[in-house]
Amino acid sequence: MNDNERKSISKWLSLILRHSPETAGLALDTNGWVAVEELLRQSADKGHRFDRKMLEEVVVTNDKQRFAFSDDGLRIRASQGHSVSVDLQLEPCEPPEVLYHGTVPASLAAIIRDGLKAMSRQHVHLSTDRETADRVGSRRGKPTILVVRSGQMWRDGHRFYRSANGVWLADAVPPAYLEQR
Incomplete structure (x- = not known):
């Protein structure tokens, strides 16, 4: 399978496993799981034809490990980033103690005023290093990197989770815990 095929399948999986499962009739x-066989069948019905082996290759090679199989291998889900409730x-x-968030300069004033909000997703996504935050933020132009004082947030009673x-x-991240460096 070539890079374009992997990318196409990955984008399709992101759409149906994170945002719009009904697009594929799923x-x-x-907990966000769907049966692999049903996913393959429904995807083919919608013109996205790939087999189990191709699906496994996309899951294993995805640089952000966006998708995961259940322990028995019969189901699949997105690891995080859902706009549907799961x-x-x-x-x-x-x-x-610190985490990072990449954004674009156009969003900075609202973030400084209101903090980071999940917006259409279930959670705010944070990175352990500046490089990842830079890469994430640069998807929509030149990024601005924010430092999140996550250790202090935790001690102040805010909850954090780590995805698979x-x-x-x-x-959310209130503005008091944000720094622009």
């Missing part, structure tokens, strides 16, 4: 369960069954856990692919999640 329904995610409470319970990923993540337990609150103590974050590193290592992305840190928070419900």
